[in-house]
Amino acid sequence: MSRTSPSPVSPVDGGDLPFRLVATDLDGTLLTSEETVSDRTRAALAAATGAGALHIIVTGRSAAWARPVFDEIGYRGIAVCGQGAQVYDAGAHKLLTSLTLDRRLAALAIAKIEAETGPLAVAANQDGLEGEVLAGPGYELLIGSDLPVVRVAKDELFLSPLSKLYIQHPRLTDDGLAEAARRVAGDLVGVVMAGPGIVELLPLGLSKATGLAVAARRLGVKGAETIAFGDMPNDVPMFAWAGYGVAMANAHQELLAVADEVTAGNDEDGVAAVLERLYPTR
Numbered sequence: 001m002s003r004t005s006p007s008p009v010s011p012v013d014g015g016d017l018p019f020r021l022v023a024t025d026l027d028g029t030l031l032t033s034e035e036t037v038s039d040r041t042r043a044a045l046a047a048a049t050g051a052g053a054l055h056i057i058v059t060g061r062s063a064a065w066a067r068p069v070f071d072e073i074g075y076r077g078i079a080v081c082g083q084g085a086q087v088y089d090a091g092a093h094k095l096l097t098s099l100t101l102d103r104r105l106a107a108l109a110i111a112k113i114e115a116e117t118g119p120l121a122v123a124a125n126q127d128g129l130e131g132e133v134l135a136g137p138g139y140e141l142l143i144g145s146d147l148p149v150v151r152v153a154k155d156e157l158f159l160s161p162l163s164k165l166y167i168q169h170p171r172l173t174d175d176g177l178a179e180a181a182r183r184v185a186g187d188l189v190g191v192v193m194a195g196p197g198i199v200e201l202l203p204l205g206l207s208k209a210t211g212l213a214v215a216a217r218r219l220g221v222k223g224a225e226t227i228a229f230g231d232m233p234n235d236v237p238m239f240a241w242a243g244y245g246v247a248m249a250n251a252h253q254e255l256l257a258v259a260d261e262v263t264a265g266n267d268e269d270g271v272a273a274v275l276e277r278l279y280p281t282r
Contacts, residue, residue: 009227009244009261009278018278020225022048023212023238024271026059026069027195028231029248032267037073044272048279054219056080058208060194060234062125062163063088063095065133078218082125083192083202083234084211085163087218093129097214100127101189101203103158106165109185109201113167116184117177121168122154127161139168142197165189165201174199178233193252194234209237227278229263229271230255246274 009018022045024030030037045055058080059066066081067090076091087097114120121138125131135141136154157165169177178193181201185191190202216226228235228242231251239245239258247259248270256262263270 017051017053019227019243020053021216021219021221021227022053022055022275023058023226023228023242024055025208025228025230025232025235025238026057026061026066028250028266029229030057030266030271031069035069038269038272040269041272042073044269044275044279047281048275051279053279054221056212056215056219058084058212058228058230058238060192060198060200060208060232062086062131062133063129064131066090067093078215080208080211080215082163082211083194083200084206084208085203087211087215095129096218097211098127099163099203099206101162101164101201103162105188105204106162106201107158109181109188110165110167112185112188113181117169117172117180119170121170122157123149123166124157125163125166127163131163133166138170139166140197142195164203167199167201168197192234194232200234207237208234209241212238212241227274229274231266246270 049055060083061081063081063086070090079088079090081088085099086095088095123133123135123139125133133149134152134157135149136157141149174193178191178199182191190204190206192200194200223241224243226242227244228238229246231248233252233254235255236258244260246261246263247255249265263274
């Protein structure tokens with residue numbers, strides 16, 4: 001996808017909302033590097049929702065991993081979690097939808113990738129509202145300072161229903177590993193790079209866009225009525241679905257290439273800078 005806009009979208013004029021839905025990624029986008037939401041961003045979101053727009057968080061984190069953040073920032077709406085696998089009601093702490101990864105196909109995909117690249121470090125996200133992240137030998141979590149993992153032997157990763165796998169390689173870059181995985185196992189699983197050290201294997205066809213489309217139908221909103229904010233390649237499908245895509249200044253080049261607009265970084269209130277223009281306080 002490649003889209004350009006001759007000028008940034010206009011602010012609210014005459015009572016018509018420029019977008020009815022504001023979809024924000026979490027890590028690297030809505031959250032600062034300190035894993036907080038700034039006062040300025042909170043105020044900008046409040047102005048948008050006060051004008052009548054809806055806000056939805058769309059994150060690669062599972063509901064179990066996202067819940068502490070939602071509680072911290074006071075988010076009580078519907079969220080899309082697990083790269084689209086889960087539509088989650090944060091206020092009720094209830095899963096509305098949940099998709100699982102076929103463990104047989106996942107194990108086959110790991111074998112095919114390792115035949116190409118050599119041994120991988122692998123982690124697995126268990127399905128369900130309280131699903132834990134099981135980390136096999138050598139896997140190092142590089143996001144979320146307080147997120148718990150359970151250390152297990154590699155053959156224990158596939159014993160319970162899973163939403164996704166995480167893979168790391170001792171020498172390949174994240175982009176290189178994702179490309180290799182896609183080349184040899186892309187007919188079995190979806191492959192996405194979601195952040196530093198985070199290459200994920202998903203149910204085939206799953207993306208943030210598919211999860212967001214499900215959530216948006218519940219909210220009565222269409223893609224054309226949505227503005228989306230993100231920073232990583234896993235946000236590319238969401239930008240394709242949404243009417244307008246805004247990449248953070250700290251975004252991956254793959255997302256920058258398809259964004260309609262580039263805003264300031266997540267530590268410089270980039271989300272707020274755009275929302276303040278679109279939904280100015282009266």
